[in-house]
Amino acid sequence: MKQTYEHIHPVPQLPGFAARIEGLDLAQPLSGDVKRELHRALNEFGLLTIPPQPLTPEQHLDLASAFGQIATGAYFPRKDGYPDIEVIRTDREHPPELNVWHSDVTWKAQFPTGTVIQLLELPAAGGNTAWACGRKALQGLSAGMQQYLRGLTATHSWTGSLVEDALRQADTETLLEVARRFGPVVHPLVRRHPESGDDVLFANEAFTRKVNDVPFRESRALLEFLREWMIQPEFVYSHKWEQNGIAVWDNRSTQHYAVADYWPQNRLLQRVTFNSVAE
Numbered sequence: 264m265k266q267t268y269e270h271i272h273p274v275p276q277l278p279g280f281a282a283r284i285e286g287l288d289l290a291q292p293l294s295g296d297v298k299r300e301l302h303r304a305l306n307e308f309g310l311l312t313i314p315p316q317p318l319t320p321e322q323h324l325d326l327a328s329a330f331g332q333i334a335t336g337a338y339f340p341r342k343d344g345y346p347d348i349e350v351i352r353t354d355r356e357h358p359p360e361l362n363v364w365h366s367d368v369t370w371k372a373q374f375p376t377g378t379v380i381q382l383l384e385l386p387a388a389g390g391n392t393a394w395a396c397g398r399k400a401l402q403g404l405s406a407g408m409q410q411y412l413r414g415l416t417a418t419h420s421w422t423g424s425l426v427e428d429a430l431r432q433a434d435t436e437t438l439l440e441v442a443r444r445f446g447p448v449v450h451p452l453v454r455r456h457p458e459s460g461d462d463v464l465f466a467n468e469a470f471t472r473k474v475n476d477v478p479f480r481e482s483r484a485l486l487e488f489l490r491e492w493m494i495q496p497e498f499v500y501s502h503k504w505e506q507n508g509i510a511v512w513d514n515r516s517t518q519h520y521a522v523a524d525y526w527p528q529n530r531l532l533q534r535v536t537f538n539s540v541a542e
């Protein structure tokens with residue numbers, strides 16, 4: 264449902280998706296009204312981009328608190344003194360490895376609601392992040408296909424994914440812990456967003472392993488169809504970063520891809536993950 268805003272000015276970059284937030288000064292403390300409108304905008308648009316401005320770690324954490332409770336995030340290194348701020352550095356020794364379509368950590372039953380990311384160092388060109396809208400992807404399908412998908416679930420797992428590669432390079436202890444704690448999980452292929460009430464198509468090439476309760480070849484063909492369908496340009500916004508640029512994504516209604524066209528140049532970002540209290 265189209266919302267109205269008094270304190271911020273969201274400008275969608277695609278119809279109904281990916282709004283650039285104008286009129287937001289993060290040097291000022293965020294009022295409750297501004298935080299509520301940001302949260303509403305995230306539910307409406309799935310992805311918010313915020314024009315470049317410096318953020319202290321405290322301001323970054325406070326911005327994330329507009330959308331939910333600060334959460335642990337994934338398995339990236341942490342900023343010194345800030346256990347809730349993840350740091351992702353790409354340089355000659357650390358090649359980019361997030362150039363695969365995924366929603367974060369969908370291999371857990373309770374996966375992150377979303378993330379606030381800030382780009383601190385940029386390559387001279389390239390290094391975009393692309394986001395795909397699961398709501399638009401569902402709405403673009405024929406009624407019959409939507410009805411068919413609504414009855415199905417899919418299995419998600421970290422094994423055989425970029426996460427397994429990263430864990431194998433990190434430390435054996437973490438790999439063993441993840442292997443012990445996290446078996447395959449099941450999510451519906453069409454998921455109702457708990458805050459917006461919108462239905463979204465929910466599958467990604469990194470972690471979605473099979474469609475359940477259908478023949479093997481039907482599952483394989485369906486996942487390949489969904490992979491291609493969900494990332495068509497009509498549903499994808501590719502964001503060109505500026506230094507200190509900020510973005511907030513809803514991990515339940517979008518998937519993303521970190522374009523890896525700039526190596527061996529450097530790219531450095533910090534991110535704070537949050538979980539919804541509604542889920």
Ligand SMILES: [Fe+2]
Nearest residue numbers: 365366367519
């Ligand atoms: Fe990610």
